[in-house]
Amino acid sequence: MAELQLHAPEYYNMVNDIERHAKDPSKLALLWENEEGKTKQFTYSELCRLSNRLANGLVELGISKGDKVMIILPRIEHAYISYMAVLKIGAIVLPSSEMLMPKDILYRATHAGVKAVIAYHELTERIDEVRSDCRTMDTFIVCGGEREGWISFDKVIEGQSEEFKVENTRADDIAFLNYTSGTTGNPKGVIHTHSWAYAHQAIAAKLWLDVQENDVVWATASPGWAKWNWSPFISVLGSGAAGFVYMGRFEPKKYLSLLEKYKVNVLCCTPTEYRIMAKEEGLEKYNLEHLRSTVSAGEPLNREVIDTFKKYFNVTVRDGYGQTENTLLIGTLKGMEVKPGSMGKPTPGNRIAIIDEEGNPVPCGQVGDIAVHRSVPALFKGYLNDPERTAAAFRGEWYLTGDQAREDEDGYYWFEGRSDDIIISSGYTIGPFEVEDALVKHSAVKECAVVASPDPVRGSIVKAFVILRDPNAASDALVKELQEHVKSVTAPYKYPREIEFVSDLPKTTSGKIRRVELRQAEKARKAAQTQ
Incomplete structure (x- = not known):
């Protein structure tokens, strides 16, 4: 072979x-x-x-x-x-x-x-x-x-x-x-x-x-x-x-x-x-x-x-x-x-x-x-x-x-995770940039970051961390509005199934968002929920 x-x-x-x-x-x-x-x-x-x-x-x-x-x-x-x-x-x-x-x-x-x-x-x-x-x-x-x-x-x-x-x-x-x-x-x-x-x-x-x-x-x-x-x-x-x-x-x-x-x-x-x-x-x-x-x-x-x-x-x-x-x-x-x-x-x-x-x-x-x-x-x-x-x-x-991944003694590969920020949800490959770009087009959004959040059915879901222009505007109604907004701007399967309003985002000294920290926090949070 x-x-x-x-x-x-x-x-x-x-x-x-x-x-x-x-x-x-x-x-x-x-x-x-x-x-x-x-x-x-x-x-x-x-x-x-x-x-x-x-x-x-x-x-x-x-x-x-x-x-x-x-x-x-x-x-x-x-x-x-x-x-x-x-x-x-x-x-x-x-x-x-x-x-x-x-x-x-x-x-x-x-x-x-x-x-x-x-x-x-x-x-x-x-x-x-x-x-x-x-x-x-x-x-x-x-x-x-x-x-x-x-x-x-x-x-x-x-x-x-x-x-x-x-x-x-x-x-x-x-x-x-x-x-x-x-x-x-x-x-x-x-x-x-x-x-x-x-x-x-x-x-x-x-x-x-x-x-x-x-x-x-x-x-x-x-x-x-x-x-x-x-x-x-x-x-x-x-x-x-x-x-x-x-x-x-x-x-x-x-x-x-x-x-x-x-x-x-x-x-x-x-x-x-x-x-x-x-x-x-x-x-x-x-x-x-x-x-x-x-x-x-x-x-x-x-x-x-x-x-x-x-x-x-x-x-x-x-x-x-x-x-x-x-x-x-x-x-x-x-x-x-x-x-x-x-x-x-x-x-x-x-x-x-x-x-x-x-x-x-x-x-x-x-x-x-x-x-x-x-x-x-x-x-x-x-x-x-x-x-x-x-x-x-x-x-x-x-x-x-x-x-x-890692390889075991029998030559089998074991998946460890993404080395970048790509999200794979229900088999769909989703770039966080596209979702973030859609979200910031909404007048209520000041800044955001999108990562994969573990999910028992879909493998991962799209989760968005959003900083609002007006923090007092945070509500369940706004979550739904932002989700519908993303669906209308880009392909519907990319919309964030979870949105969390935050006051700041982790960043490097050069100002780049550290999505890896958000991913790890989500992984730990979901793991704790299942215990």
């Missing part, structure tokens, strides 16, 4: 890995259901033909190789078709969550120089609010309905040929541009080439998810996130499996019943989703005998979840660790012994280490920085238009993940 081949051929387009499964016209690619119980099915052949029609339509609209296309779609078939079509052209997909607000959309569009947008009809107003401020955007395609100033998806594909010659992209041509939060400054545009998918398939899809052709796979990530590129898109479709897609809110009973109804073989969801399902009463009434492989990523899994799923469904939930900037770096792969609470081991074919401040591997049992050697094929190619932040992400030949 150590000799696993992760380097793609010189010319490679990831869509070809999907389309090779279209030779059988009846082979299922997607099984879809929404909250109302409406269902749809799509074959690989249908996805191939529809994406060819869209690719032809996009070319007719002036989209060509290297152009950036922002895609803001929920869990609908148009997301799969749009990603495939853009990649076929050799254009670049800029995945964008449906949670993004106008300010977020404008930053990404202007920073990347986006040319076209494909958006859901319920989200077009957010783009309309800022479209005149981004001069590069000139093509606006809407899915699911009609909107003034937008061309409908159906109109774009109308009359177009079902044949399209996939662009013969080089493996090092850019395919994805995912934006991810940082501790300071604006989100960073993470550059991934087509070769990323080649390496990712070899590791995550086969050795971790254990996706086999003809499996039914449910990966719950939403389009717009790097995790959607990872699992629902390339791992599932690149393996010839059928992806189950649920367009609805998380509800444990519903999820469990869908797992039973669709006879799901492989499940990939967040630790938060697993934790809530594990606490559901009456688990014995669900027949999940088809469930073979269960994995989770985003934050450490607790033993209770692992034991519960093993007891009731005879499956072992296996942990995995990776980032927007890379692929599955560390995990409990199929067939490995599970050490509950451990991240697992570094994945084959990758060069991962725990290093010290000098860039040297640390001894067994010592805490250090999780790092990835720059030679790893699935590692990102830099942050777009940001050489300084790209350089800052490396320590010599090692990329720093921003997380710390």
Whole structure:
């Protein structure tokens, strides 16, 4: 396994890995259901033909190789078709969550120089609010309905040929541009080439998810996130499996019943989703005998979840660790012994280490920085238009993940925490700067600091320490007002679930806020509450 081949051929387009499964016209690619119980099915052949029609339509609209296309779609078939079509052209997909607000959309569009947008009809107003401020955007395609100033998806594909010659992209041509939060400054545009998918398939899809052709796979990530590129898109479709897609809110009973109804073989969801399902009463009434492989990523899994799923469904939930900037770096792969609470081991074919401040591997049992050697094929190619932040992400030949861990005598890694101030809540990566920036825009806020606060369900929640212009204005009503304000200014999932009004904030001699002190105080406070 150590000799696993992760380097793609010189010319490679990831869509070809999907389309090779279209030779059988009846082979299922997607099984879809929404909250109302409406269902749809799509074959690989249908996805191939529809994406060819869209690719032809996009070319007719002036989209060509290297152009950036922002895609803001929920869990609908148009997301799969749009990603495939853009990649076929050799254009670049800029995945964008449906949670993004106008300010977020404008930053990404202007920073990347986006040319076209494909958006859901319920989200077009957010783009309309800022479209005149981004001069590069000139093509606006809407899915699911009609909107003034937008061309409908159906109109774009109308009359177009079902044949399209996939662009013969080089493996090092850019395919994805995912934006991810940082501790300071604006989100960073993470550059991934087509070769990323080649390496990712070899590791995550086969050795971790254990996706086999003809499996039914449910990966719950939403389009717009790097995790959607990872699992629902390339791992599932690149393996010839059928992806189950649920367009609805998380509800444990519903999820469990869908797992039973669709006879799901492989499940990939967040630790938060697993934790809530594990606490559901009456688990014995669900027949999940088809469930073979269960994995989770985003934050450490607790033993209770692992034991519960093993007891009731005879499956072992296996942990995995990776980032927007890379692929599955560390995990409990199929067939490995599970050490509950451990991240697992570094994945084959990758060069991962725990290093010290000098860039040297640390001894067994010592805490250090999780790092990835720059030679790893699935590692990102830099942050777009940001050489300084790209350089800052490396320590010599090692990329720093921003997380710390220790290695035990058996080679298993154990997560210790973030080495920076990034917050991971329910699998979402949240930069404190973005929340702080939103809060200080409120007239009542003088200064603030945002940190992660431990939470038994979400792993961590966003907590804000706020200094008010008028300390006497502190109230429960103001807490709710500030929470709603943050939801309206930035993506709603980033809002602070706890707000504490304070008179001062810990700072360095140079005036920088010491979030580490606030984090440690929160950790101690929550620990005391559980005793």
